[in-house]
Amino acid sequence: MTDEHLYSLNSKKVEAATDEWLAKRGVTREAIAELVFFLQKDYYPDLSVEECLGSVNAVLSKREVQNAVLTGIQLDVLAEEGKLISPLQEMIYNDEGLYGCDEILAFSIINVYGSIGFTNFGYIDKVKPGILEKLNDRTDKEIHTFLDDIVGAVAASAASRIAHRKQAERESNMNAPID
Amino acid sequence: MTDEHLYSLNSKKVEAATDEWLAKRGVTREAIAELVFFLQKDYYPDLSVEECLGSVNAVLSKREVQNAVLTGIQLDVLAEEGKLISPLQEMIYNDEGLYGCDEILAFSIINVYGSIGFTNFGYIDKVKPGILEKLNDRTDKEIHTFLDDIVGAVAASAASRIAHRKQAERESNMNAPID
Amino acid sequence: MTDEHLYSLNSKKVEAATDEWLAKRGVTREAIAELVFFLQKDYYPDLSVEECLGSVNAVLSKREVQNAVLTGIQLDVLAEEGKLISPLQEMIYNDEGLYGCDEILAFSIINVYGSIGFTNFGYIDKVKPGILEKLNDRTDKEIHTFLDDIVGAVAASAASRIAHRKQAERESNMNAPID
Amino acid sequence: MTDEHLYSLNSKKVEAATDEWLAKRGVTREAIAELVFFLQKDYYPDLSVEECLGSVNAVLSKREVQNAVLTGIQLDVLAEEGKLISPLQEMIYNDEGLYGCDEILAFSIINVYGSIGFTNFGYIDKVKPGILEKLNDRTDKEIHTFLDDIVGAVAASAASRIAHRKQAERESNMNAPID
Numbered sequence: 001m002t003d004e005h006l007y008s009l010n011s012k013k014v015e016a017a018t019d020e021w022l023a024k025r026g027v028t029r030e031a032i033a034e035l036v037f038f039l040q041k042d043y044y045p046d047l048s049v050e051e052c053l054g055s056v057n058a059v060l061s062k063r064e065v066q067n068a069v070l071t072g073i074q075l076d077v078l079a080e081e082g083k084l085i086s087p088l089q090e091m092i093y094n095d096e097g098l099y100g101c102d103e104i105l106a107f108s109i110i111n112v113y114g115s116i117g118f119t120n121f122g123y124i125d126k127v128k129p130g131i132l133e134k135l136n137d138r139t140d141k142e143i144h145t146f147l148d149d150i151v152g153a154v155a156a157s158a159a160s161r162i163a164h165r166k167q168a169e170r171e172s173n174m175n176a177p178i179d
Numbered sequence: 180m181t182d183e184h185l186y187s188l189n190s191k192k193v194e195a196a197t198d199e200w201l202a203k204r205g206v207t208r209e210a211i212a213e214l215v216f217f218l219q220k221d222y223y224p225d226l227s228v229e230e231c232l233g234s235v236n237a238v239l240s241k242r243e244v245q246n247a248v249l250t251g252i253q254l255d256v257l258a259e260e261g262k263l264i265s266p267l268q269e270m271i272y273n274d275e276g277l278y279g280c281d282e283i284l285a286f287s288i289i290n291v292y293g294s295i296g297f298t299n300f301g302y303i304d305k306v307k308p309g310i311l312e313k314l315n316d317r318t319d320k321e322i323h324t325f326l327d328d329i330v331g332a333v334a335a336s337a338a339s340r341i342a343h344r345k346q347a348e349r350e351s352n353m354n355a356p357i358d
Numbered sequence: 359m360t361d362e363h364l365y366s367l368n369s370k371k372v373e374a375a376t377d378e379w380l381a382k383r384g385v386t387r388e389a390i391a392e393l394v395f396f397l398q399k400d401y402y403p404d405l406s407v408e409e410c411l412g413s414v415n416a417v418l419s420k421r422e423v424q425n426a427v428l429t430g431i432q433l434d435v436l437a438e439e440g441k442l443i444s445p446l447q448e449m450i451y452n453d454e455g456l457y458g459c460d461e462i463l464a465f466s467i468i469n470v471y472g473s474i475g476f477t478n479f480g481y482i483d484k485v486k487p488g489i490l491e492k493l494n495d496r497t498d499k500e501i502h503t504f505l506d507d508i509v510g511a512v513a514a515s516a517a518s519r520i521a522h523r524k525q526a527e528r529e530s531n532m533n534a535p536i537d
Numbered sequence: 538m539t540d541e542h543l544y545s546l547n548s549k550k551v552e553a554a555t556d557e558w559l560a561k562r563g564v565t566r567e568a569i570a571e572l573v574f575f576l577q578k579d580y581y582p583d584l585s586v587e588e589c590l591g592s593v594n595a596v597l598s599k600r601e602v603q604n605a606v607l608t609g610i611q612l613d614v615l616a617e618e619g620k621l622i623s624p625l626q627e628m629i630y631n632d633e634g635l636y637g638c639d640e641i642l643a644f645s646i647i648n649v650y651g652s653i654g655f656t657n658f659g660y661i662d663k664v665k666p667g668i669l670e671k672l673n674d675r676t677d678k679e680i681h682t683f684l685d686d687i688v689g690a691v692a693a694s695a696a697s698r699i700a701h702r703k704q705a706e707r708e709s710n711m712n713a714p715i716d
Contacts, residue, residue, distance in 0.1 A: 007273040011708055013266045021264070063277055063701065064651040070267045071280045075250070077264075078257070085200070085256075087192045088249045094186040098242055098525055100473035101250045104287045105280065107476065111648035114601040115458035118465065122480010164600065167456055171548055190529055242522065243472040277704055279652035286655065290469035293422040294637035297644065301659010343421065346635055350369055365631040371624045379622070421635055428625045429612070429638045435622075436615070443558070443614075445550045446607045452544040456600055459608045462645045463638065 018066040021073045031131035032056045035155035055158035068105045072146030080143040095145040102146045106153035113160040121156035197245040210310035211235045214334035234337035247284045251325030259322040274324040281325045285332035292339040300335035376424040379431045389489035390414045393513035413516035426463045430504030438501040453503040460504045464511035471518040479514035555603040568668035572692035592695035605642045609683030617680040632682040639683045643690035650697040658693035
């Protein structure tokens with residue numbers, strides 16, 4: 001039980017738990033960076049996976065993102081263990097199409113880097129490249145109803161961040177005059 | 180454990196569980212209707228609590244709303260029992276100000292009746308009338324980090340629905356000519 | 359100039375203007391229904407374009423949707439006529455990738471039928487079938503920066519509505535017992 | 538008319554236009570900082586208006602925010618000049634309660650600093666302190682249907698940013714051990 005009188009938010013613990021749980025659930029930052037590269041390579045021929053990884057790291061350092069990652073993984077894990085109340089248990093366990101709270105948490109991640117990430121999110125959620133295919137494979141008994149949307153959202157946000165930064169680079173190279 | 184091969188969504192069970200869990204957590208539909216009345220009585224002098232209740236019922240019949248109610252109450256209950264992973268446990272148990280997933284689920288409820296409900300949500304979340312004050316009282320050891328936002332969102336949505344319907348009534352009385 | 363003292367919202371005018379402006383901008387309800395069919399035909403083999411059209415009509419009857427359609431088309435038309443303030447003019451005229459207000463209006467449409475529509479929106483926004491390809495063709499001098507996202511959002515919402523109704527049909531056929 | 542072949546986004550122009558148009562419409566950064574101070578002073582007794590101003594500046598430096606400011610002011614100005622299509626003209630001119638695109642643009646601003654800003658937005662939108670009261674005063678013939686929501690959203694975002702930074706300061710003072 002938690003003693004609320006001694007409670008004080010510890011941001012380092014939130015960040016460390018985010019990392020720990022992503023790893024436990026089989027998601028590396030590199031795998032997310034590969035999704036970003038998949039989304040952006042056609043627009044920026046000089047883009048490297050390393051640059052994508054830097055962007056993933058920046059997204060994962062945001063508090064809102066960490067909160068959504070932890071909350072989503074928590075619900076996945078509890079569904080896997082059969083510990084949720086019915087019929088929430090059945091809906092999350094079976095990734096019910098009419099249950100949309102997983103998408104809702106995902107959008108809270110995308111919003112942090114602005115609306116331009118939504119298209120990319122919808123696209124990789126449909127074609128499911130790389131780690132997203134693995135997360136959607138039900139043969140391994142793991143439940144990733146929330147995590148697949150969250151990983152897609154982190155990738156889409158990181159792609160938006162790259163779009164913003166590439167523009168800044170381009171303007172900086174031109175010394176972007178005001179007129 | 181759930182057998183996914185036999186899974187088939189049962190909407191009546193989702194609706195019944197929503198009712199059951201709201202009641203278990205001390206929230207009646209009448210208490211939500213009182214919030215709606217509080218929000219709208221100054222705009223519609225002839226408004227009754229019964230009409231507000233009808234609007235609350237309509238909002239609670241929506242699948243998206245039921246999903247958010249069940250998911251939020253589930254997280255509250257688990258936090259109350261100390262069963263969440265750390266530091267998610269501490270953040271939800273203490274209604275951490277920088278944890279915003281409760282607001283996020285609440286917005287998914289408001290969105291169903293359109294953006295005009297956001298102002299009402301923010302307002303009652305701040306002044307906390309009626310049942311919202313009770314849900315925020317920590318002396319009874321119950322955790323309602325998600326539920327207070329969800330109840331506020333249901334009330335705000337029901338208020339939006341009333342605004343839409345009152346307009347329809349007004350136009351119907353005028354036989355609303357196109358020009 | 360408008361005389362605010364005589365102002366009274368006329369919902370029939372809002373609905374009629376929505377229809378009129380969609381038509382003026384080259385978008386028929388049938389063309390949107392084709393997008394819905396494209397999105398849902400693999401999931402429901404017995405789906406007809408007529409059923410999709412019924413769903414498009416239901417989405418377009420919502421006030422929030424009509425508001426977004428009119429606002430978006432208005433901004434497109436003004437950009438086409440070169441009448442916006444700079445640099446808003448240039449950003450909308452050129453469908454600037456870092457300008458996201460078009461996506462934002464689109465999401466307000468999707469939200470009305472719940473978060474499950476976001477994936478479909480992102481997908482058709484990327485592959486651009488049917489009318490979406492035409493709206494993105496810059497050779498005809500028309501600007502559809504907002505309208506292409508709005509049309510995609512209406513289609514995605516109509517697809518969500520179909521998913522909800524097909525589930526209701528399925529359960530009704532089974533007499534959906536509570537246990 | 539714009540020549541799209543020569544188009545290249547100039548971020549400095551977007552930022553300069555945001556400043557210029559806020560000023561033209563009677564909104565100073567100081568007036569927004571006063572709203573932030575109003576929202577946060579009870580939580581942080583040592584908070585200064587200067588600190589609030591720094592936070593307002595940070596929010597206004599975000600591209601998504603600048604886009605929403607310019608788009609909203611553009612629609613206000615056109616409504617003031619009577620240049621919008623009917624009935625969009627009448628709805629924006631009269632700040633129609635069932636027209637919610639102003640709130641929608643406002644939320645895209647709040648989202649950038651996370652969901653915790655929504656409550657503050659709803660609250661100041663209802664009590665309308667300081668500059669918000671002035672923007673809602675219809676006697677001066679100016680239309681601020683979008684701008685009042687946008688200013689409230691910038692203030693709410695700046696308040697969220699302060700909440701995040703105050704927490705970082707607190708933890709830094711404690712050397713926040715991981716455990």
